[in-house]
Amino acid sequence: MKTDFCVLGGGIMGLATACTLSETSDSQVLVLDRHGVGSEYSSSNDVNRVFRYSYGSDLLYTTMAVESQKLWRKLEKESGQELLLSTGLLLLHGADENANRFNEASYRTLSHMKLGADRLDKEDLKKRFPQFRSEEAFFDPHGGVLLASKALLALESLAKAAGVKFQQGQARDIVFEEHPYVKTDTQEKIEFRKLVVTIGPWSNRLLRNGLTSIRPTRQQLVYFRPHAGLDHFRPDSCPVFFTDRHYGLPAAGIDAVKLSPKELSESVDPESAKRSVDDEQIIDCREACRRFVPDLADGEVVQTKVCLYDMTENSDFVIDKDPERTNVVYGYGFSGHGFKFAPLIGKLLAELTQDEKPGFTLERFSILPARRRTPALGAHLGKGEYSGQ
Numbered sequence: 202m203k204t205d206f207c208v209l210g211g212g213i214m215g216l217a218t219a220c221t222l223s224e225t226s227d228s229q230v231l232v233l234d235r236h237g238v239g240s241e242y243s244s245s246n247d248v249n250r251v252f253r254y255s256y257g258s259d260l261l262y263t264t265m266a267v268e269s270q271k272l273w274r275k276l277e278k279e280s281g282q283e284l285l286l287s288t289g290l291l292l293l294h295g296a297d298e299n300a301n302r303f304n305e306a307s308y309r310t311l312s313h314m315k316l317g318a319d320r321l322d323k324e325d326l327k328k329r330f331p332q333f334r335s336e337e338a339f340f341d342p343h344g345g346v347l348l349a350s351k352a353l354l355a356l357e358s359l360a361k362a363a364g365v366k367f368q369q370g371q372a373r374d375i376v377f378e379e380h381p382y383v384k385t386d387t388q389e390k391i392e393f394r395k396l397v398v399t400i401g402p403w404s405n406r407l408l409r410n411g412l413t414s415i416r417p418t419r420q421q422l423v424y425f426r427p428h429a430g431l432d433h434f435r436p437d438s439c440p441v442f443f444t445d446r447h448y449g450l451p452a453a454g455i456d457a458v459k460l461s462p463k464e465l466s467e468s469v470d471p472e473s474a475k476r477s478v479d480d481e482q483i484i485d486c487r488e489a490c491r492r493f494v495p496d497l498a499d500g501e502v503v504q505t506k507v508c509l510y511d512m513t514e515n516s517d518f519v520i521d522k523d524p525e526r527t528n529v530v531y532g533y534g535f536s537g538h539g540f541k542f543a544p545l546i547g548k549l550l551a552e553l554t555q556d557e558k559p560g561f562t563l564e565r566f567s568i569l570p571a572r573r574r575t576p577a578l579g580a581h582l583g584k585g586e587y588s589g590q
């Protein structure tokens with residue numbers, strides 16, 4: 202089989218790239234996914250994901266979030282679906298100095314960029330968001346909830362309508378002969394003009410030596426339903442929130458509030474990672490709630506999920522061509538914070554694929570380890586959460 206553009210991976214990044222390629226060219230686009238588009242194994246598969254402008258003092262990610270929000274709104278128009286709920290993001294002051302510095306730096310950055318952000322003292326917080334407890338908090342009005350699974354479906358149907366072809370199968374090898382091709386698990390050869398590789402936690406398998414590798418980690422999510430009901434936890438009254446070591450999302454797309462640790466869990470092999478949640482994790486989430494969101498602390502656990510991060514050493518993404526094989530473009534290492542940027546990343550990967558100048562400077566996202574920044578304090582947290590210094 203032959204195609205102009207072959208996209209490996211039908212997670213949010215592969216779909217966003219395929220959509221842009223089909224919109225901006227008349228070429229044939231094929232998406233190959235091992236488990237099928239947006240399967241439960243992919244990191245993109247979940248009810249909801251956090252959107253935020255807050256990135257400490259990191260101007261690049263903040264600017265990318267501003268741009269990405271416009272593209273999510275465009276995607277909502279094109280698909281006729283509501284995908285990004287504006288709830289704001291509440292950054293709660295706690296005992297973790299790194300997290301506190303990140304919160305303060307985010308506030309300063311948003312204020313400096315005239316994007317608006319509020320500082321709330323204990324009394325302000327009680328009046329505005331009585332569900333939460335903290336001595337101090339910052340509010341990023343641009344935070345929100347992305348309805349992740351719905352976004353996957355929206356992109357898939359837009360791609361299909363634009364003529365993108367989908368196939369289930371696993372790429373085993375990329376073969377560089379006169380006509381380069383992908384060899385699949387069923388020995389099929391897919392000849393391509395350009396290849397885009399967006400296979401998330403499985404990326405190491407299709408990287409040659411000398412390119413930036415990733416560390417897949419097992420992350421756990423717990424959905425709580427408070428006994429007193431969800432009135433204070435709907436998206437119209439409850440923002441997305443960050444505590445010392447956890448983050449949470451209001452009941453959006455599901456009748457329960459999601460809690461998850463920001464910190465990285467253990468490294469795993471994506472083939473054999475345990476896909477159920479540990480009891481200790483549920484206890485840990487309850488403890489965080491007891492301190493910051495008491496009504497949730499004894500809530501009923503209605504759903505749990507394990508998802509894999511594809512961590513780079515410094516939490517920065519990889520968005521680059523293979524310098525020796527420039528017909529192969531890579532997008533991976535989204536380090537637990539990529540979803541919010543998906544439409545923008547899809548655009549950037551499509552630009553690289555079509556040999557156009559990318560709309561953002563991609564220096565920080567180099568595939569060459571020597572060109573990448575050394576890890577900063579707080580990089581261990583994933584989610585691009587640096588200390589803000």
Ligand SMILES: Cc1cc2nc3c(=O)[nH]c(=O)nc-3n(C[C@H](O)[C@H](O)[C@H](O)COP(=O)(O)OP(=O)(O)OC[C@H]3O[C@@H](n4cnc5c(N)ncnc54)[C@H](O)[C@@H]3O)c2cc1C
Pocket residue numbers: 209210211212213214215233234235236237238239240242243244245246249250251252370371372373399400401402403420421422461507508509510532533535536537538539540541542
């Ligand atoms: C628990 C958790 C919480 C997160 N929270 C947030 C958040 O709040 N906000 C945010 O912005 N981001 C968040 N992220 C990060 C975000 O979800 C990911 O960065 C994003 O979904 C990555 O998408 P992807 O398409 O690169 O990878 P994936 O969605 O994992 O897709 C990769 C696809 O490649 C396929 N594949 C693998 N190997 C092969 C092969 N050899 N051949 C063919 N196909 C293959 C897989 O089947 C899979 O479908 C979170 C991630 C996790 C795990």
